[in-house]
Amino acid sequence: MSFFDDLPEPPEQARQPQPLRPGWAGPPSDELPGVVPGGFLHTSPRMVVALKLVEVYSTGCLLDLVWSIRRMDESDQEWREIVEESYNHPRSSLDPRTGLQLGVSFADGRKAVAALHGPAAFEDTDDVTGPVLTTLGGGGGSNNGDYVQFAGRYWLWPLPLEGDTTLVARWEALGLPESSLELSGVQLGDALGRGRNYWSG
Numbered sequence: 001m002s003f004f005d006d007l008p009e010p011p012e013q014a015r016q017p018q019p020l021r022p023g024w025a026g027p028p029s030d031e032l033p034g035v036v037p038g039g040f041l042h043t044s045p046r047m048v049v050a051l052k053l054v055e056v057y058s059t060g061c062l063l064d065l066v067w068s069i070r071r072m073d074e075s076d077q078e079w080r081e082i083v084e085e086s087y088n089h090p091r092s093s094l095d096p097r098t099g100l101q102l103g104v105s106f107a108d109g110r111k112a113v114a115a116l117h118g119p120a121a122f123e124d125t126d127d128v129t130g131p132v133l134t135t136l137g138g139g140g141g142s143n144n145g146d147y148v149q150f151a152g153r154y155w156l157w158p159l160p161l162e163g164d165t166t167l168v169a170r171w172e173a174l175g176l177p178e179s180s181l182e183l184s185g186v187q188l189g190d191a192l193g194r195g196r197n198y199w200s201g
Contacts, residue, residue: 049067069086105168107164
């Protein structure tokens, strides 16, 4: 008989109900999203900012963004500064003006600007009506002596199905002027119909 065979069984733990996660906090964990292909927010000989795709969930959508910069005639020091800046995301909901500025405008005129923290950090979450645009973190990146490329993911809540939504970006430190891309409410609605819940059969 093994030394471990006669150890007592641990007592059963009572299962605790899980708190309901608000829609603005991020994508549902039990859904396979529908997908809408993206497009370019900005293209120039030096810099590209593109929305790779939109993952559409029942409560909102995940925006998968990428930015790439080619080295032109920058010195080694200037290029190092560009690479360093390219990592940058908005660091605080209190001051989203640093780094990449990303925002949305709904068809009804409501707006939101991407921030690192969601509403829970600053307001009564029972009263959140949206829209909320939250930075979910980077998707990795790479750089060398010729180019730098990084990605970021952003959660938009609620899902804007009524009319088109405008995605707007600006990055002053990298010379990105205010640029925009329209997200079709019809396409988002079609993708919503293609989504699947894990447990619905």
